[in-house]
Each structure stands twice: as C-alpha cells, then as structure tokens.
Amino acid sequence: MNLPKQLLQWFEQRQSRLCHRQLLVISGQDEWTKNAAVTLLANNDRQSILWVGDAPIEYENISVKNYRSKLGQEYDWVILNCFSGFRANAAMALSGTIRANGLMVILCPELSEWPNYADPQQINRISYGYQQKIAHSFFIQHLICCLGEDSAVAMLSVRKFSGKAFFVEDDLGKETYHEQEMAVRRICKVAQGHRNRPLVLTADRGRGKSSALGIAAAKLMQRSAKTICITAPHFHTVEQVFVHNKRLLPDAVITANSVTYHSSSLTFKPIDILLEDGSTVDLLLVDEASAIPVHILIKLAKKFSRIIFSSTVHGYEGSGRGFEMRFVKHLCQLKPDFKRIHMSQPIRWYKHDTLEQFWFNTLFHNVQQGSKSVETVNQSISCRHISKAQLLNDKKLLADLFGLLIDAHYQTSQDDLQRLLDAPEIKCFILTKGTTLYGVAQIIEEGGDSFVELADNIAACSRRVKGHLVAQNIASSYNTPTFLLARQWRISRIAIAPEQQRKGLGKQLIDYVEQQAKQHHIKFLTASFGCNTDILKFWNKSDFLLTKLSAKPEVSSGEHSGICIKSLTNEALKIFEAIHNKFYQELLYQMDKNFQGVSEELLIQILLFEQTTNVGRFTNVLILRQFAFGKRAYSTCKRLLKEYLIVNPASFSKLETQEQRLLVAALLQNLTDKNLCAKFSLSGKKQIEHALKASFGKILLDK
DSSP, X not given: OOOOHHHHHHHHHHHHSOBOOEEEEEESOHHHHHHHHHHHHHHHTOSOEEEESSOOTTSEEEOGGGGGGGTTOOEEEEEEEGGGOOOHHHHHXXXXXXXXXXXXXXXXXXXXXXXXXXXXXXXXXXXXXXXGGOOSOHHHHHHHHHHHHOTTEEEEOSSOEEOOOOBOOGGGGTTTTHHHHHHHHHHHHHHHSOSSOOEEEEEOTTSSHHHHHHHHHHHHHHHSOOEEEEEOSSGGGGHHHHHHHHHHOTTXXXXXXXXXXXXEEEEEOOHHHHHHOOOOOSEEEEOSGGGSOHHHHHXXXXXXXXXXXXXXXXXXXXXXXXXXHHTHHHHHHHOTTOEEEEEOSOXXXXXXXXHHHHHHHHTTTTOOOOOOOOOOTTOOEEEEEEOHHHHHHOHHXXXXXXXXXXXXXXXXXXXXXXXXXXXXXXXXEEXXXXXXXXXXXXXXXXXXXXXXXXXXXXXXXXXXXXXXXXXXXXXXXXXXXXXXHSOEEEEEEEEEOGGGTTSSHHHHHHHHHHHHHHHTTOOEEEEEEEOOXXXXXXXXXXXXXXXXXXXXXXXXXXXXXXXXXXXOSHHHHHHHHXXXXXXXXXXXXXXXXXXXXXXXXXXHHHHHHXXXXXXXXXXXXXXXXXXXXXXXXXXXXXXXXXXXXXXXXXXXXXXXXXXXXXHIIIIISOXXXXXXXXXXXXXXXXXXXXXHHHHHHHHTTTO
C-alpha cells in the first residue's frame, strides 16, 4: 500500500530525535484504514502493539469493553479501531499505557461521516427503549472539533496527510524517578515516625503512584515485621500496587489478595470490612481515595493512626478534585500534622506530553473551577433547560458544566461526558446568574410505555433491561408494575458551585426541574444515592421521601444505597403510597437484621419523616415509667420500649446524641450486649440497662 511521502517524512523526523507521544488519526473506509495501519506498523518495526477492536490476527487484540485488562502494561503503539466502537474511558485509560515516543492511532470513518456512523458501542450507553432515537453523535462531533484544534494531532486520509513532530526538550528526561523515590521515603516515614501524621499522596495518571505504594510496602516488609493493609473502592484499582510489591519480594507467599513475607504482610480489605474489623494494622494504604465518600475517609482517619491517602487527580473513572476540596479541609482539623506530596513528573513519558494534554483538553479533566466573574446587583438567578446542541456550540459552558459534575460526584467519568452529549434519555437543567454557571441537574428519563410488555416480568424479578435504574429497582422490590409504566425523571446528578452552596440554590433548581417535569406529564421524580443524614436531609427538604434502602452497604462507599421519590400527580400519589407503606414495613423488619450497620442518626432521621402521623398512639406508657424508675426488669418490656421509640421518634430530641445512639443500637438494631459495650465503652449488661433507664426517665419526664 502506497502512503503519502509527507507521512513517511513525519515518521523519519520522529525517529531522528526524542519525541513526545502523539495521536495519529487515520480516517476513511474500514478496510483502507486497517491496511494503512498495518503498512505503517510494517515500516516502523514496532514490537509492542495493542489493537483495540476488530484487528488483523497477528496483533495482540482486545475488545474495547475489556480495556481494563491492559491497564498497567506498556506499549509502543495502541490502535483504537473506532469502527468497532468508541468509549471515552477506554481511550483515556489506554493512552496511559503508551510509553515515551509512542503513538496512539485512531481508525475511524471519514470525519464528515463519523458523527452519523452507527457505533456498535452505542447500545451499551443508552437505556432500553431509546436505542433507535440516536441518529447523530454530538460527542463525536466534539471530538472531531478537538482533533482539528490541536496542532499535535496528525491526520491521514485517502487524500492527504498533515502533521508535525513534537520534539522533547533536552532537559525533560532528567530525574524521572526523583519524585517517586521521595514518595517512597515519605510513605515509609508514616509507618516508622510519629503517629497521627497521615500522608496525602496525589498524582496525575502515569506518575508511578501505584508503584510507589508497592515499593514502599516491600521496603517496610523487608526491614521488620509489618502488618500492612490496603483498601480501595475495588480490588482491580490496586492490582499494580501488588505487582510492584511482589517484584521486590520474590520469595513471598502469594494469594489472591495478599503478599506474605516472613512475618510481614500486605493484604487488601474492602472498606466495609476494614471499618468493622477489630484487628490492628501497622500501616493502612487507602488507594483512589477520591472515589470514597468523605465521611468514610474521616472514619478511616479516626480509626487508624498511620495512614496514607492516595488519589489520582486525573482519573479515567473520576476525579480527585472533589477529594481535594471536600476531604483535605476536614483532615486539616482532624489531623493538623498531616503531610502531603504531589507527584507531577511522568514516569512513562516526558513533561508537556502532547497525547496526555489532548485527552485532558478533550474530556475536560484539566478544567479548573476558578473564581467566578463579578456579578452586578441587577442580575438575577435563573434556571433553564440546555440542549445537547447548545452545549456543543458553547465549549466553555460544556467545560464548566462537566467540571461541576466532576467536583460534585466522585464517580463522574469520561464515559459520562459521552452519555451526556449522546444519550437521548438524558437532559440537563442549569442554574445561572448572568453568564456564570452556578448549578446543574442531570436528568435521566425512566419507565413509560416501552415497558407495556415487560412490566409484569420485571416486577416479578424474572427480567431486567439496560438502564431505568430506579424504575426497575422499585418495581421489582415491591412487585409493582404500575410504577414501571409511569414516566419518571431520575435526578442522576445535581451540583452547585462550591462557593454558592448552602444558599438554597439546589432546592431552587430541583423546584424548576419539578415544574418542567409536570409540563412534560412526568409522574415521579426520583433520586438514588449513598444514603447518609446530610444527603437525605437535602432531598427531604424538597419533599422527596425515602422509599428503598439497600440490604447491604455498597463496597465502594460503605453506605447503604437509598432511593427517594416524589409524586407529581394524584394518580402517582396512590401508587407511591402503596410502595411507601411496603418500604416502611420492610424498614421496621430489617432494623435489627440487615440494617444493624446503618448509622443510628440516619435511622432516627428516617423514623422522624415516616411516623409524624402516628405520634402519641402508644398506650402502655405506665409500663415504661415502671422500667425508667427501677420497678420493672428490662427483659419484661424491651418490645414495648422499641415500639414507643418507633411511634414517637420525636422523643429522641430530649436526649444527648450518645444517648440517642445507644437507644437505637440497643432497642431498634438489637445489638448484643458485647457489641454495645464495645461501641459505647460500657462495662457490661448492668451499665447498659442503667443508661437505658436514665434515657427513658428523661423521655417520660412529662408523660
């Protein structure tokens, strides 16, 4: 196959000196682009090639959905065959596997035709019932625009080649491992120096953060007997830590989630197990801390005196900016002697890398939420719907909007940008003052007529389809097909600029969404979230009521997942009341079973919202007074004590926080005496009963 002379000259230039990694786009017919890539590979004699998507048989090949399996490996070239589908997470993540001087090659249709190409991956990004509603990809249109604006991107088509080589400055390759070595020393110091001086370790991708954790753990294990634990939202995020740890400890005993070396060990434990586990560790490594809710990080900081909080600032599955904004300020108060280090020097490539910058710019992972423009007094706050076409035509607004979503939710990823611009079931509403973005609510439409034939099967738990998270969950949990058939908007993300929070703007935006939902004949507004007291209060203020609490906490957050619902019509209210009653009965049943680990404050808050209509209906107050004043044994009235608290949750307000927590743990969650003593620092059964009597004495003082 003949290739343009200018292309061959470009490769000659790249081979003549040290070059930055670059992106080469080959556009045209499917077979032509593949043949062009094969010819280039043959001419350049590259040994380490990864081909993503449909590929010639002689090359290492994976499907785009399996991109995770190659993270941590290194390649000279990565070829993305976009005829097999494009996924933003995969593109960004796999760009991090390309070593210095390497290339990422994109094979795609003619650029004028690509936005209308039927991407095979679309079906995985779009909810059931909406697959046929997407004809044009605004995301691909955005990507093409970014390709044209970046001078470091080389382009090859049937007609021509354009591109220039980007050379590395002479001094950029020096001291590549200096920051990593410093990070290793600082990690070791946390384990061996003063207690209660945590280390916050942050880094962009490709800076050797995972290897630093693994190397430091190995050094500590070699020096003396150390019990080291590592935790993260998922085990796969710490696999590279174990790879580097094992590399330095060839004689170690290896299991699926641990490395044992003589009397030392490095073991992975999920967050929920770690919080419940009573065993002690010499050092705790918390990797990808940005993907863990702040209150969970605070619990870890309180429980462990030697701890490393490690976070990727620009991740392919979320961002560390929220971690920086929300957690570090709490850590300043909790452990003021904490230290921090940021790794900015790339290990696999050189500073000012053009490939990294392209993906950061394109996928808005270099957006800084700077100070807002000064507003004049006559500018009012307003809300409006913003279409995908409008976002595409206003790149600053799109960048600001996605930046808000990244800061507000730890799981926002590049795939979410692709869905935001392309998924027909997603809508965005924004809150602005003048031209300044203050807030955004992302809506996903669920339920409706597309489920006419499936509703009964889904409600009976015998069928499940793509998307419709809340609609399917509630319908199947309570065997209610009518809920699935009702059109509903799930508020999947809501974000307010940090400096504008706690001013009622979130509620104002939700009120506007509700107004728009009614105009579109939507029956329900819903939301799903990791349930804690602050988030539940936020939704309760807008009259959303909790309607589901997961039986088990999420591994990634340590929280039970909650669903809140608000009815928008009289017809919807009837459906909701039946569902809500089932939820309340389930809550009462599960409090001393699956909900024993739910925070006491959260259970009190739920009861206060659930039972305002039943206050005062308890008729056995005399028996409780007999217990409170020492005339009746605890064992003879425990059921009645529990019933009183359920019917009269407002009585908790008469007690101090610790007293409230003990009542919930003892009576509603039915913890054993042993667990109560450990949790509340009590000496035994007598002290437990004495504390309960004192609390009920306060509650019944005026009864």
